[in-house]
Amino acid sequence: MNDHKQREYPAKPADVYLFGTCLVDQFVPAAGLDAIRLLEREGIRVHFPMQQACCGQPAYTSGFPEEARAVALRQFDLFPQPWPIVVLSGSCAGMMRQHYPTLFAHDAPRLSQAQALAERIFEFTEFLVQVVGFSRPDRAGPTTVALHTSCSARREMDVHVTGHTLLGALEHVQVVKHGHEEECCGFGGLFSLRHPDISGAIANDKVQEIRKAGAQHVVSADCGCLLNILGRATGPEASSSAGEASLTGEHIASFLWHRTAEVNV
Amino acid sequence: MSTVSRTVAPDFSERSRQAIGDEAQRTGIRGAMDFLQSKRKAQFPDPQELSDLRDLGAAIRRYALANLPELLQQLEARLTANGVQVHWAETPEQANALMLEIAARHQARLMVKGKSMVSEEVELNHAMQAAGIEALETDMGEYIVQLAGEKPSHIIMPAIHKTKQQIATLFTEKLPGVSYNDNVDVLIQIGREVLRKKFAAADIGLSGVNFAVAETGTLYLVENEGNGRMCTTVPRVHVAITGIEKVVAKLEHVALLNSLLPRSATGQAVETYQNFINGPRKPGELDGPEEVHLILLDNGRTQAYADPQLRATLQCIRCGACMNHCPVYARIGGHAYGTTYPGPIGAILSPHLLGFGAAYPLVTASTLCGACADVCPVRIPIPDLLIRLRNEAQANPQAARKALRDSGAKHHLLLTLVWRIWALLYGRPRFYRWFSWCASRFGALAPRHQGAWTHTRAPLIPAPRRLRDLLPQQNRLD
Ligand code: SF4
Numbered sequence: 001m002n003d004h005k006q007r008e009y010p011a012k013p014a015d016v017y018l019f020g021t022c023l024v025d026q027f028v029p030a031a032g033l034d035a036i037r038l039l040e041r042e043g044i045r046v047h048f049p050m051q052q053a054c055c056g057q058p059a060y061t062s063g064f065p066e067e068a069r070a071v072a073l074r075q076f077d078l079f080p081q082p083w084p085i086v087v088l089s090g091s092c093a094g095m096m097r098q099h100y101p102t103l104f105a106h107d108a109p110r111l112s113q114a115q116a117l118a119e120r121i122f123e124f125t126e127f128l129v130q131v132v133g134f135s136r137p138d139r140a141g142p143t144t145v146a147l148h149t150s151c152s153a154r155r156e157m158d159v160h161v162t163g164h165t166l167l168g169a170l171e172h173v174q175v176v177k178h179g180h181e182e183e184c185c186g187f188g189g190l191f192s193l194r195h196p197d198i199s200g201a202i203a204n205d206k207v208q209e210i211r212k213a214g215a216q217h218v219v220s221a222d223c224g225c226l227l228n229i230l231g232r233a234t235g236p237e238a239s240s241s242a243g244e245a246s247l248t249g250e251h252i253a254s255f256l257w258h259r260t261a262e263v264n265v
Numbered sequence: 266m267s268t269v270s271r272t273v274a275p276d277f278s279e280r281s282r283q284a285i286g287d288e289a290q291r292t293g294i295r296g297a298m299d300f301l302q303s304k305r306k307a308q309f310p311d312p313q314e315l316s317d318l319r320d321l322g323a324a325i326r327r328y329a330l331a332n333l334p335e336l337l338q339q340l341e342a343r344l345t346a347n348g349v350q351v352h353w354a355e356t357p358e359q360a361n362a363l364m365l366e367i368a369a370r371h372q373a374r375l376m377v378k379g380k381s382m383v384s385e386e387v388e389l390n391h392a393m394q395a396a397g398i399e400a401l402e403t404d405m406g407e408y409i410v411q412l413a414g415e416k417p418s419h420i421i422m423p424a425i426h427k428t429k430q431q432i433a434t435l436f437t438e439k440l441p442g443v444s445y446n447d448n449v450d451v452l453i454q455i456g457r458e459v460l461r462k463k464f465a466a467a468d469i470g471l472s473g474v475n476f477a478v479a480e481t482g483t484l485y486l487v488e489n490e491g492n493g494r495m496c497t498t499v500p501r502v503h504v505a506i507t508g509i510e511k512v513v514a515k516l517e518h519v520a521l522l523n524s525l526l527p528r529s530a531t532g533q534a535v536e537t538y539q540n541f542i543n544g545p546r547k548p549g550e551l552d553g554p555e556e557v558h559l560i561l562l563d564n565g566r567t568q569a570y571a572d573p574q575l576r577a578t579l580q581c582i583r584c585g586a587c588m589n590h591c592p593v594y595a596r597i598g599g600h601a602y603g604t605t606y607p608g609p610i611g612a613i614l615s616p617h618l619l620g621f622g623a624a625y626p627l628v629t630a631s632t633l634c635g636a637c638a639d640v641c642p643v644r645i646p647i648p649d650l651l652i653r654l655r656n657e658a659q660a661n662p663q664a665a666r667k668a669l670r671d672s673g674a675k676h677h678l679l680l681t682l683v684w685r686i687w688a689l690l691y692g693r694p695r696f697y698r699w700f701s702w703c704a705s706r707f708g709a710l711a712p713r714h715q716g717a718w719t720h721t722r723a724p725l726i727p728a729p730r731r732l733r734d735l736l737p738q739q740n741r742l743d
Contacts, residue, residue: 188632
């Protein structure tokens, strides 16, 4: 259960900033484009500061706070207007909302900047549900999917709730609950490289559970987890487990857009 | 199924690889963890009650630590007044020496032991054995582990890594006249019969302590098998051993903490036995030991105490819930950690006990998923402490501020340089744009083998065009 304070949400704004995150920018750009389409269809202007890079999380969790601060600081000046900042990955949103204030705890002027910034950070699904009140008819055929929520996103941003709300509202989508749904997928950023065997074993179990639940498609609001799960599902050991249906997946922004777009793209 | 324990691999990665490869053990541990998780969940149906209780638990433990020196003094004074002899040990060697001294004074040959992780921490059994004294574990799980020549793999359930078939084989091999039977009740009965005889013959009973109450000089001990009560009442001498952090200010704090401990640990509403030990047998009393001792061990705990953030480590009430919910522990079990305390609590505590030499792999072996902190009854922010410990281990050893005695032990110039370069790339928009542009342009050339990543996964290939290259003009904010 989560027991952080209930957040107060603003009315739907005319403009938002989009923080794409480095993984979306480099590996899953379609998720960024689909997120923009979804927001614009709701009458919101989306601004993507071209100077943005990374939230600094990898250095922070690896124990390099100096380097994390250097990168985090660079993102501070990118959002001069008082618009909400929508972040396309739950764990990055968590970093900016929960950990920026910790990172600058000993630097009073920057701390207040960090706190002010943190107040404007919204994870994408949180923003769609709580601020936009997203509700669009499902225009695609029946399908069965599983939802994976990154752990930090769930614990820091309640993304599992908003993710399920969005998917649950789609008429022809059956969202199956998979075993150990709340459990980590084994990504953990650099953990996946430092302890590949443990990480692989956890990811493997996650893939098995999703398949066992009868889903061939996994949806997530976190690109890190998604790359990990799909990487494992199509990895070197995957081919040896014969008879397994393939597992595909996409960012929840793309999934929502594909299901609700009037002309399917 | 063999009871011969596999040869212990020297390093964490190898040990965890072996553990992951042991399908039967992994399934067993997973099943046990799932069972404990659901039992804990059933104990806390009301999230608000749980949240409030955790606040209380954390406050009680924080209060005790904020007043640690005073409370320890008060504890010593009260215990002494109650007739308990209090000893202080800075190191495991000192703790063992104290123990041997007491044993020598009573010409002890046999010691029966209740469950005590601190006695594992100081390797008391080895020290006793070396002095020719038999130290016999009487907690069923500990007994099994001792019989097998292993160490506990879980702080609450020491033999959780063993199947009943393995235990049956072990008993058949090690206990004369016992034939194979893998019925759990029968197995427990066999073990109990062996142990019963020993209680009466023992010279010393050893136990741990769950909480030591400063205001009353009470040693509080919980258990489920009654062996703890036997160890603390039957032999002439009772020696309790515990860490200095186990003190609480008031008796009423015990009641509150105990409304969290068994429910978090095993999903029991309450333990079968709760022992409040106030001192030796008084004149006219019919039972109880003639002498009671308490050994209070530091062994690195003051290092954690000295740091305002890392002090939270000492809030721990050793319920084991963090390991029961840990995705890493569930895959590798307790032995792979190679430390007395495995799992998340082991990862934050061991650096103080052992230094980063032995404990650093534990500090890195976490996805920071936070499942541990979510269930910790005293709200220890375990992921935050892990991040801090990662930082301490890799800090520049020349830096002025050193929080731990071996801060910087894992400092690598190359790794530090890599992060500097990373910060340079990601902290300078122009560099990042150039670098990520190259990555996407030449993404097709990305190597098929990407080190540890492609060990178990398909390679990561950057998209041919980045999001920023694909953005419609109206969304670009230069
Ligand atoms: S750290 Fe928390 S959850 Fe883990 S054993 Fe200690 S009290 Fe229990």
